[in-house]
Amino acid sequence: MVEEDEMAGFTIGKVAKASGVGVETIRFYQRSGLIDEPTPIKTSFREYPDATVDRIRFIKRAQNLGFTLAEVQELLGLSEQPGASRREVKAMAEAKLGLIQQKIADLKQMEATLSQLVHDCSGRGRVPGCPIIEAIVGETNTCNHNGT
Structure with missing residues (x-):
């Protein structure tokens, strides 16, 4: 203060x-x-x-x-x-905590996926056939063009 x-x-x-x-x-x-x-x-x-x-x-x-x-x-x-009730404050904090926990889970999944891709890529040679690029291209090809 x-x-x-x-x-x-x-x-x-x-x-x-x-x-x-x-x-x-x-x-x-x-x-x-x-x-x-x-x-x-x-x-x-x-x-x-x-x-x-x-x-x-x-x-x-x-x-x-x-x-x-x-x-x-x-x-x-x-x-x-x-x-005002503490219940309202707690509910807000619980909702925020849930969102943060979901973000952490999403980040852990991203880390695992990217870690595997880095492991799979030798880092040598030309880009065509690179497992990292192929995985990213594969991700974009799994969506149809209607945005779904």
Whole structure:
């Protein structure tokens, strides 16, 4: 958490530095409704409240866990809703976990297939007959031209 005295007069550049993101990221978050755009106080500079840095850090951590910005918006909404249930947050996390586990399974299958193809290719000679190319051509030929 950022100390209040450190936040006094925090401009967009200082918020960016404190939260570890770029100024354009902050502007994007503002346009997306993830963070509020402060109104100018006394000068033309906009001063951000200390909660802005914490909110940006939350957004980045959630993104690092695989949540989309729309999902982050929903998580933020739940975290700010006094009557919200942990069940809703858990359901979102479980759904994200399922997607990540499926991606991992898909990547493992891709790894196994590509590993076998690399093993089958001697790396010598001309490209025609290369098992890697043949496997890729075979993959594209298994689909008909109707997109199915």
